[in-house]
Amino acid sequence: MKSMVPPFRIKVVEPAKVTTREERWQALKDANMNVFLLDAEDCYIDLLTDSGTGAMSTRQWAALMLGDESYAGSRSFKKFEETIKTITGIKHVLPTHQGRAAENILATIVKPGHVIPNNSHFDTTRANIEFVGGKALNLLCEEGLDMGSEAPFKGNMDLEKLEACIEEYGAEQIPFCMITVTNNTGGGQPVSMENIRAVKAILAQHDIPLIIDACRFAENAFFIHEREEGYQDKTLLEIAQEMFSYADGATMSCKKDGMANIGGFLICNDDAWAEHFRNALILREGFPTYGGLAGRDLEVIAVGLMEALDYDYQAYRHSCVEYIAEKLDEMGVPYLRPVGGHAIYLDAKAFLQHIPQSQYPGIGLVNALYIEGGVRGVELGSVMFGSKDEQGNEIPSELELVRLAIPRRVYTQSHFDYLVQVIGEVWKNRFVVCGYKMTKEPPFLRHFTCHFEAVEAARRVIPLRVRKTGS
Ligand SMILES: *Cc1c(COP(=O)(O)O)cnc(C)c1O
Numbered sequence: 001m002k003s004m005v006p007p008f009r010i011k012v013v014e015p016a017k018v019t020t021r022e023e024r025w026q027a028l029k030d031a032n033m034n035v036f037l038l039d040a041e042d043c044y045i046d047l048l049t050d051s052g053t054g055a056m057s058t059r060q061w062a063a064l065m066l067g068d069e070s071y072a073g074s075r076s077f078k079k080f081e082e083t084i085k086t087i088t089g090i091k092h093v094l095p096t097h098q099g100r101a102a103e104n105i106l107a108t109i110v111k112p113g114h115v116i117p118n119n120s121h122f123d124t125t126r127a128n129i130e131f132v133g134g135k136a137l138n139l140l141c142e143e144g145l146d147m148g149s150e151a152p153f154k155g156n157m158d159l160e161k162l163e164a165c166i167e168e169y170g171a172e173q174i175p176f177c178m179i180t181v182t183n184n185t186g187g188g189q190p191v192s193m194e195n196i197r198a199v200k201a202i203l204a205q206h207d208i209p210l211i212i213d214a215c216r217f218a219e220n221a222f223f224i225h226e227r228e229e230g231y232q233d234k235t236l237l238e239i240a241q242e243m244f245s246y247a248d249g250a251t252m253s254c255k256k257d258g259m260a261n262i263g264g265f266l267i268c269n270d271d272a273w274a275e276h277f278r279n280a281l282i283l284r285e286g287f288p289t290y291g292g293l294a295g296r297d298l299e300v301i302a303v304g305l306m307e308a309l310d311y312d313y314q315a316y317r318h319s320c321v322e323y324i325a326e327k328l329d330e331m332g333v334p335y336l337r338p339v340g341g342h343a344i345y346l347d348a349k350a351f352l353q354h355i356p357q358s359q360y361p362g363i364g365l366v367n368a369l370y371i372e373g374g375v376r377g378v379e380l381g382s383v384m385f386g387s388k389d390e391q392g393n394e395i396p397s398e399l400e401l402v403r404l405a406i407p408r409r410v411y412t413q414s415h416f417d418y419l420v421q422v423i424g425e426v427w428k429n430r431f432v433v434c435g436y437k438m439t440k441e442p443p444f445l446r447h448f449t450c451h452f453e454a455v456e457a458a459r460r461v462i463p464l465r466v467r468k469t470g471s
Contacts, residue, residue: 008409024371027042043375046407051253052098053408053410060304063303064299067294067295068295076299076302077095079302081093083301083305084267086237090244090250091267091269092271095263099252103125103128104128105285106128106266108280110175112133115134115165115173116134116175117178118136118138141154143156153191154187157179166206171206176249177199177211181216182220189341197246211247211249212247215253217240218308221236236309236314237309250267254304262293263301318341321344324404325337328420346365348381352365355433359434362381365377365402378402381401382400436453436455439453
């Protein structure tokens with residue numbers, strides 16, 4: 001059994017509340033059975049997201065004090081800009097308060113009827129494009145959709161689908177194409193350098209710009225280093241530089257590989273775009289040298305982006321997910337293989353075979369993990385990605401996943417051992433986990449605020465043994 005070797009020590013600790021099963025049951029009922037509506041302090045291990053939940057380093061905390069809070073032209077912006085230019089080589093750098101704000105500004109060039117291809121759009125990316133009347137297309141490779149495939153780069157874009165898409169809609173209807181590294185929606189799977197290069201080559205023939213959704217660019221660089229021939233002797237920085245050399249721009253949530261609690265950016269090479277984006281930024285986020293962030297946030301991100309490219313850190317980070325994955329293999333628990341970069345994606349369809357997709361098996365599993373052990377995960381299935389036909393009937397999503405995202409530098413190996421124990425308990429008792437129906441549904445991004453109720457017939461069999469866990 002591998003063990004993880006963290007390239008850090010703990011200097012400050014945050015107390016975590018240990019709860020009982022009955023307390024958790026009550027808390028979840030009070031939250032209308034939607035874990036997004038729980039109080040965070042009632043979640044002993046919070047794997048809802050790896051976004052903005054990381055621990056900062058001593059260097060980042062020190063950098064925070066250097067924040068220059070000048071409204072315009074602050075020193076902190078210069079550091080932020082310089083770091084991003086070093087990594088990406090891209091000309092114009094616009095800070096934003098987080099990733100979706102960068103997407104929102106990028107979407108100001110999307111017109112009704114435009115088509116934006118991606119390997120897989122993240123939910124906020126899709127929402128921003130659809131909100132302005134664009135069509136968000138997922139062109140993920142076949143291996144990415146095959147739960148059984150052990151392919152090394154399951155986040156790749158399907159090149160034939162991309163060519164067919166350009167053929168069908170015409171290049172003038174495609175203002176840009178995106179590629180998400182790593183592919184969060186499809187299991188945190190990496191994209192190979194070869195694929196990025198090939199996507200760029202196709203797009204270049206039609207003058208379509210390539211925008212990288214760069215949230216986990218450093219994790220993707222690590223996968224390329226480990227899995228793609230010819231990259232073993234390169235540093236992660238060099239690999240990232242090559243990735244961005246094929247791009248005309250990028251959106252980024254610095255709450256991921258920026259190793260920060262808030263922040264993002266939009267970058268591009270085109271001068272006219274940059275001018276347009278700056279105006280949109282002033283309207284929505286703030287002056288172009290702070291973009292909705294404090295000077296201290298810009299400092300923290302400048303340090304964090306480089307820390308994310310530290311090889312020892314990435315090796316440790318990946319060993320965390322590998323460690324959990326190996327234990328799941330021993331128990332026979334179904335999850336998306338090979339394991340992704342930032343999370344374990346349990347396969348809820350295979351885990352809870354008795355729950356039909358119309359009753360959201362992902363929600364069944366998320367809620368069972370919470371009741372069992374105070375572990376908060378998130379459904380990436382029909383609630384988050386399902387759509388509706390013209391009659392308003394639900395079209396379920398292709399995959400029903402439950403994501404257990406691993407915050408950066410936060411949990412220890414003993415937390416992961418506890419997590420594995422909780423998953424094991426739910427696995428043993430899986431046949432008594434029930435499905436759910438939605439009782440309240442908002443029009444956009446419904447998963448954040450909708451309410452659920454256990455499906456009537458199954459309600460009585462929710463496991464509710466009285467046992468104290470986590471102590
Ligand atoms: C998190 C994320 C976003 C959005 O970033 P926020 O900072 O949450 O707004 C966009 N794309 C991907 C792939 C993400 O993981």
